[in-house]
Amino acid sequence: MHKVFRSVMVLLEWLLFIAASVIGIANGAVNQYAWERISRINQEGPYLGIVVPNSFEMSPLLQSSSFVPNNKFPYIDFAGRRFRIGRVEDKRVIVVMTGLSMVNAGITTELLLNLFKIKGILHIGIAGNANPELQIGDVTIPQYWAHLGLWNWQRFGDGPNDELALESNGDYTRKIGYLKFSDYNNNTRDDNLLNNVWFQPEEVFPIDGYPEIRQHAFWIPVNDPYFSLAMKLEGMELGGCVNSTCLPRTPKVIRVERGVSANVFVDNAAYRKFLHSNFNVTTIDMESAAVALVCLQQRTPFLTIRALSDLAGGGSSISNEAATFAPLAASNAVEVLLKFISLLNLEIQQICEKLLNLHSFFNLIIIFC
Structure with missing residues (x-):
């Protein structure tokens, strides 16, 4: 037996x-091999996630002396992405390139958060500018992000007072605003067959919400402590020249109210002016809102740092714009990122010192009482 x-x-x-x-x-x-490596990487976490759209935007970071690859696991490849493990300003980071567009940015950010122990996301890159008061090379840090590529395209003949298709079901709304194409007809006020497009909020399903019960989000705020800390970046000295071509003034770091994203490269002055006047938009890109939406759903702190490479649609006195100044803008974005991470380290150190002082204070009370 x-x-x-x-x-x-x-x-x-x-x-x-x-x-x-x-x-x-x-x-x-x-696979098992990848899980083992990921588990060992996570044992040294948590990490700051650094999300970058393209290789030329990432190169200044990887070439910086501030970035030190992990000697055991410098990177791990997964799902077509390379997750680079290392330190920046002596802080543990995982750097990943997304590729162009909202879809790629969203997928990559989701993978980063699901595979690794991430305590916050810093997203950097270049962007178009909708605010003519700012200049190429300036680095913007928006407080809110929205996706402006989700439309309800209204049937020709319907107007602002007509209900949108499926609006009564709660699927769509007229609360945010719309773009009327005939407003941009040349020398005429005739109706345009393209009629109106109404901007829509995204459906989101937060990890702490009830499954399959949707919520809606349009303007997504960045992390408050991150945004407050970013105020200390204003006044940084940034590069202003590419070879012998220099900008009219030294670029600056500025916190702005709003940035927007869509799967559109905005090289159109009329649309730029529409975005700035109707939404108070400064920064225009193709990825940040996707990162913001994923971080919102995953309840992960995030901040976006975007350097301006052109005045969207032209009209600037500076020739060549993005073609000339994109590398400068990418370098400026990385410089601001490095400074921000160093400020994070300093802030943590100051908090720890305060806690130690508080602990000493309570020990004195115990001794004397």
Whole structure:
């Protein structure tokens, strides 16, 4: 009987081993080897996630002496992305390139947050400018982000007072605003067959919400402590020249109210003016709102740092704009990122010192009382 029992136990152990092996090999899209590496990387976490759209925007960071790759696990490749592990300003980071567009930015940010222990996201890159009072090379830090590529395109003949399709079901709204194409007809006020497009909020499903019960979000705020800390970046000295071509003034860091994203490269002055006058937009890009939406749903602190590479649609006195100044803008964005991370370290150190002082104070009370 005892031998039978032992045989059964050995068989069960083998079955469990085989099952564990199969699960390890087919654990979603992550194989056992990758999970082991990710687990070991996470043991040294949590990390700051640094999300960058393109290689030329990431190169100044990787080439900086401030970035030190992890000597054991400098990177791990997964789902077409390379997650680079290291330190920036002596803070643990994971750097990843998303690629162009909202879809790529959203997928990459979701992977970063689901695979690794991430305590905050810093998103950097270049952007178009909708505010003519600012200049190429300036680095903007918006307080709110919105996705302006989600439209309800109204049927020709309908106007602002007509209900949108499926609006009565709660799917769409007229609260945010619309763009009327005929406002931009040349020398005429005739109706335009393109009629109106109404901007819509995103559906979001936060991790602390009830599954399949949607919420809506349009203007997504960045992390308050991050945004407050970013005020200390104003006054930084930034680069203003590319070879022998220099900007009219030294670029500056400025916190602005709003930035917007969509799967559109905005090289149109009329649309730029519309965005600035109707939404008070400064920064225009193709990824930041996707990062913001994922961080909102995952309840992860985030901040976006975007350097202006052109006045969207032209009209600037500076020739060539993005073609000439994109590398300068990318370098400026990285410089501001590095400074922000150093401020994070300093702030943590100051908090720790206050806690130590408080602890000493209570020890004195205990001693004397």
